[in-house]
Amino acid sequence: MVKNRSHARGPGSFELSRGIWATWWYTVSAVLLFELFFVTAWAGAWGTAEGRNDVDPVVLAAGAVWFAGTVWLLLAYRRREERGPLLPRRDIPALLVCAAAGIAMLVLTGSWLAGAAFVLQPISILNWQRGVRLRVVGTVTAVLVALAVIDRAQSSVELDPAAWAVGMAFSIALPAASVTSLWWWDVLVAFDKARAVESRLAATQERLRVATDVHDLQGHHLQVIALQLELAEKLMARDPDGALEQIRAARVSVGEATQGTRDLATRFRTVPLTDEIANARDLLQAAGIAATADATVDADGAPADVLGPVIRETTTNVLKHGGGRRARLALETRPDGWRYEIVNDRAGDADGTDGSGLQGIARRVAEAGGTVNVRREPHEFAVAVWIPGEGER
Amino acid sequence: MIRVLLADDEAMIRSALAALLRLEEDIDVVAECADGTEAIARALELQPDVCVLDLEMPGIDGVDVAAQLSRRIASRFVVVTRHARPGVLRRALSSGVAGFLPKSRGADEVAAVVRKVAAGGRYVDPEVAADALTDVRCPLTPRELDVLRVGRRGETTGQIARTLSLAPGTVRNHVSVVLGKLGVATRQQAVLIAEEKGWI
Secondary structure (H helix, E strand, O other): OOOOOHHHOOOOOOOOOOOHHHHHHHHHHHHHHHHHHHHHHHHHHHHHHOOOOOOOHHHHHHHHHHHHHHHHHHHHHHHOOOOOOOOOHHHHHHHHHHHHHHHHHHHHHOOHHHHHHHHHHHHHOOOOOOOHHHHHHHHHHHHHHHHHHHHHHHOOOOOOHHHHHHHHHHHHHHHHHHHHHHHHHHHHHHHHHHHHHHHHHHHHHHHHHHHHHHHHHHHHHHHHHHHHHHHHHHHHHHOHHHHHHHHHHHHHHHHHHHHHHHHHHHOOOOOOHHHHHHHHHHHHHHOOOEEEEEEOHHHHHOOHHHHHHHHHHHHHHHHHOOOOOEEEEEEEEEOOEEEEEEEEOOOOOOOOOOHHHHHHHHHHHHHOOOEEEEEEEOOEEEEEEEEEOOOOO | OEEEEEEOOOHHHHHHHHHHHHOOOOEEEEEEEOOHHHHHHHHHHHOOOEEEEEOOOOOOOHHHHHHHHHOOOOOEEEEEEOOOOOOHHHHHHHOOOOEEEEOOOOHHHHHHHHHHHHOOOOEEOHHHHHHHHOOOOOOOOHHHHHHHHHOOOOOOHHHHHHHHOOOHHHHHHHHHHHHHHHOOOOHHHHHHHHHHOOOO
């Protein structure tokens, strides 16, 4: 079954598998770490310029406010919708906070580069359309380089050249580095969506194959039945016995068609044996029989193709014979194989209707090299089946 | 003579089955009904020995008819179905249905089951039983089922919380776990799945 959670969010939003979120947090922390370096680089540069071998607290405070604003915008990036607005209304305050921090930086330091970087970084991580983002980042980086040149020319603040160089490098690289990280995230999202589409496609193909099989099967049988009935119609007057035979044959064909369709439908339906035992218990309890079931967890390794039909047959037998009060089912792993036992309090095998069922069980089990042990007592009826195999070592 | 009431919304099948059952010497079809409501009314009036009910009928389905009637009259019930949805057998057995078989069975087999059931026996077709046994297990805990059951008519989270004496937050947690387990988006969809599978 293809899980469909797209209704939970808006149409066109991303629907992702759980594992990919770890990558998201990794991406975000990489961007945030880079921003942290950027802020401390400027704060440190001005601290040094003011003669203290320390960070400038005011610059650091402005940086912290700006940092908080970008965290908000980054988290908004995760929620974004592919064709959603560039800046959803709820994210506007965060951008304004970043802009205010940028103006504060410009006033505090007089550096166009630092102020602009504070504003342009959040702008470059907005929800730009595919392709537009590249041009935006290119422009932003070019503007930052130009501002760096202007800053250098003005040299309004005397900075240590090395500290200035670090701050400048971080400022210019920041938008490009962030957007590259987010681009990597977008690629992962695209992969994840492709994977979801692929599994849906596989399910559709499977459905198509089953539909074709059903069509072939039914087409074949219907053709046979039509011929048999046509023959019967023509024989009716001259050869009533022959006609009757054809009608019987048609009924057999109908039975085959029904069985064939059923086999197709159940072809892919397999449940673990322990589930089957638990279902059997629920069913017997629903029928008013006090049923218990013991199945060891590792018994799921038992051959389901042999034991599955045995469980179904024996449970049906218990159900058929009304009036029972107790039933106990057990499936256990033995050193030499698996043992299944069903015990109920039915008083003997009065009508003998399940004789054929027991024979069927015996045949299946014998084919797998196992044994069947049927115990009939006045107040208890038990069928025990042993199948050889790897079992528990 | 076993007096039988037949209810099936498909007229062709109903009349053919009635004609075939009437051919049996010990069976008399006393009523043919086209839906569940009619079946309940006629059964109360005629008190048949056995009611043969189609599972898929508009309005009240076969198992519900049996559940409503079993408390009021002494009839025995046989449910026939084209496609035994998982869980239906469990629901049928607990509402007192004595016989359950697929529609693909011939009238002679239906007659045999009617006789067996009329004699106090129970019959579950192996095919139907196999369907029920190979059903996926319910992945939900009893508490999660409680939340779905109480909220099946679209009750709010607050109402569910009051009914179950839980905090609304706990109910919301249960619901989100249920949605995750069943892979659906809304509580209503979860309720539909749970009802279809016979979990609630």
